[in-house]
Each structure stands twice: as structure tokens, then as C-alpha cells.
Amino acid sequence: MASGVKPRVKVPKKASAGEAVTIKTLISHKMESGQRKDKEGNTIPRSIINRFTCDFNGENVVDVTMEPAISTNPYFEFQATVPEAGEFKFTWYDDDGSVYEETKSIAVG
Amino acid sequence: MELTRRNAILLGGAALLMAGLPFRANAATEDAIAAFTGGAEVGEGDIKLTAPEIAENGNTVPIEVSSDTAVEILVLATGNPTPGVANFKFGKLAAARAASTRIRLAGTQDVVAIAKLEDGSFVQATSAVKVTIGGCGG
Numbered sequence: 001m002a003s004g005v006k007p008r009v010k011v012p013k014k015a016s017a018g019e020a021v022t023i024k025t026l027i028s029h030k031m032e033s034g035q036r037k038d039k040e041g042n043t044i045p046r047s048i049i050n051r052f053t054c055d056f057n058g059e060n061v062v063d064v065t066m067e068p069a070i071s072t073n074p075y076f077e078f079q080a081t082v083p084e085a086g087e088f089k090f091t092w093y094d095d096d097g098s099v100y101e102e103t104k105s106i107a108v109g
Numbered sequence: 110m111e112l113t114r115r116n117a118i119l120l121g122g123a124a125l126l127m128a129g130l131p132f133r134a135n136a137a138t139e140d141a142i143a144a145f146t147g148g149a150e151v152g153e154g155d156i157k158l159t160a161p162e163i164a165e166n167g168n169t170v171p172i173e174v175s176s177d178t179a180v181e182i183l184v185l186a187t188g189n190p191t192p193g194v195a196n197f198k199f200g201k202l203a204a205a206r207a208a209s210t211r212i213r214l215a216g217t218q219d220v221v222a223i224a225k226l227e228d229g230s231f232v233q234a235t236s237a238v239k240v241t242i243g244g245c246g247g
Contacts, residue, residue: 019141020204035190060200060207067193069186071211071244072167079204 005029009090011104015082021055023061026075027092027100033068049074051093057086082106129219138185138192138221143228145183145196145223154232156182158222159209162237167214167244175207179224182206196238213244 010024027049034046048068054061061080080088085108092100124191142151159173165180174182174197184194199206214220217240 030191031150035215046228055200056202059199059202061202062200062210065196065200067191067195069191069194069213071213072209076208078208081202081204083202 005009005094005098007092007100007102009088009102009104011088011106012108014107017108018019018081020079020081021106022047022077022079023088024075024077025052025054026073028058028073029092031068031070031072031074035068047095049092049094051091051100052076054078054080055089055091055092056080056082060082061088072087082108084108086089117123123149135206138187141183141185141192141225142221145153145225149229149231151231151233155179155226156222156224156234157231158184158220158231158234158236160220160238163239164214165241167216167240167242169211170214170238170240170244171208171209171211172220172236173209174222174224174235175205175232176224176226176227177206178226179206180227181225182208183223183225184212185223186212186214187221188216189213194220214238214240216240216243 006013007027012021017020028097029049030043032047036044038044046068050066052064062078087105090102156176164170164173171236173179174184182197185192186194194212219235220238223231225231
């Protein structure tokens with residue numbers, strides 16, 4: 001079980017229609033790789049976020065599947081087109097079945 | 110062997126040399142590439158992989174992949190215990206077929222990015238990263 005998971009997203013508040021905006025996302029997660037060992041020499045089981053998606057008004061922007069080689073506190077930066085005012089929805093899928101969601105609305109003007 | 114000063118220096122040098130050798134690209138990497146491309150030929154072309162030449166800390170190595178015509182980009186770390194890193198799929202609203210993230214590298218190795226282009230062909234870019242401190246525990 002991962003504890004203290006907190007998604008953080010940076011999206012501009014405003015954009016002009018059709019503009020490309022840069023989005024930065026970070027989620028605090030320890031991303032246990034399944035390769036490390038504890039003090040007794042037992043392998044610590046893998047516990048990572050295995051998928052991240054970003055949608056805007058139901059249209060997909062990016063869909064990332066992740067392997068244990070992604071660093072602690074997975075960070076992603078990418079660009080999205082904003083055709084109209086609406087809402088970005090970010091979803092992270094955890095190995096333990098948890099799903100973390102974050103939404104950010106953007107105005108066009 | 111008597112551990113003289115000279116021998117100690119020789120041993121240290123040998124150990125350093127071993128540590129500095131890059132990890133070999135293994136069969137798992139080839140399998141991962143084959144699974145992604147379905148056995149299709151991988152060429153060179155419209156793909157860019159940006160990674161540091163020297164990473165002091167293998168736990169967080171910043172990388173960036175970009176390709177103007179890609180629908181999907183697969184990133185592999187050839188020297189990690191498992192080569193998979195991430196697979197980026199770009200949707201309709203992706204303004205640029207580019208993304209950056211931070212990855213873990215177990216040691217000095219080649220990082221490989223393979224893009225599936227809109228026309229169905231595959232292109233590849235490789236970047237060698239020298240890692241001072243490995244990032245996969247152990």
C-alpha cells in the first residue's frame with residue numbers, strides 16, 4: 001500500500017482557442033521497484049503507479065504505461081491543444097488498485 | 110596474495126574498470142522491442158531522445174522523447190534488471206508528440222526510444238548515459 005499519495009498538476013488558467021499549452025504533472029509516490037531489499041535481505045515487493053492518462057473534455061491527450069524504471073514521484077511534462085474551454089482530467093492507476101484523479105479547468109479567452 | 114600497497118592499487122583499479130563497463134544489451138531488451146514492433150524493421154529517422162551524458166544519480170535521470178509523427182513511443186533501459194521504462198501513447202489533443210519524465214537507471218547503459226509512426230513504420234534513437242550511482246537498489 002502506498003501512503004501519502006498526492007497528485008499535483010500545473011495547467012495554465014487561460015488559453016486562446018487552439019493554443020498548445022504545456023502541462024506538468026507530479027504525483028508523490030514511492031514507486032517501489034521490486035528490486036530493492038530490506039535490512040533482512042528480503043525483496044520489497046513492487047508497488048508502483050503503472051498507468052497515467054490525461055483527457056480533455058473526454059478526448060485523450062496522452063496515455064502512459066509505466067514500468068518500475070520510472071523514478072520516485074513520477075513526473076510528466078507534455079503539451080496539449082485546447083480547442084475550447086473545458087476541463088483536463090488526470091488519472092493515475094496504482095498497482096494496489098487505487099485510482100487517483102485530479103481535474104483542472106481552463107478558460108478560453 | 111600478499112596485499113602490498115602496489116597490489117591494493119591494482120585491485121582498486123580493476124574494480125573501478127569493472128564498475129565502469131557498460132551493461133550489455135540483453136535478450137530481454139530484444140524481446141521487448143520485438144513485442145512492440147511485431148518483428149518489423151526499425152529504422153532511423155524522426156525521433157529524438159534527450160538524456161544527459163553523465164547522470165550523477167541513477168535514481169532520477171531526466172529524459173525527453175519527441176517525434177513529430179509518432180503515435181506511440183516506447184522507452185527502454187537496456188541495462189536495467191527489466192528493460193521496460195514507459196510507453197507514451199499520444200491522443201488527438203496532444204499538441205506535440207513529446208513528453209519528458211524522470212527515470213531510474215541501474216548503471217551506465219544505453220537508453221533506447223522506439224517510435225511507431227503514423228505510417229506504421231518504426232524508428233529508433235539511442236542515447237548512452239553514464240551513471241555514477243546506480244538507481245535500482247540492491
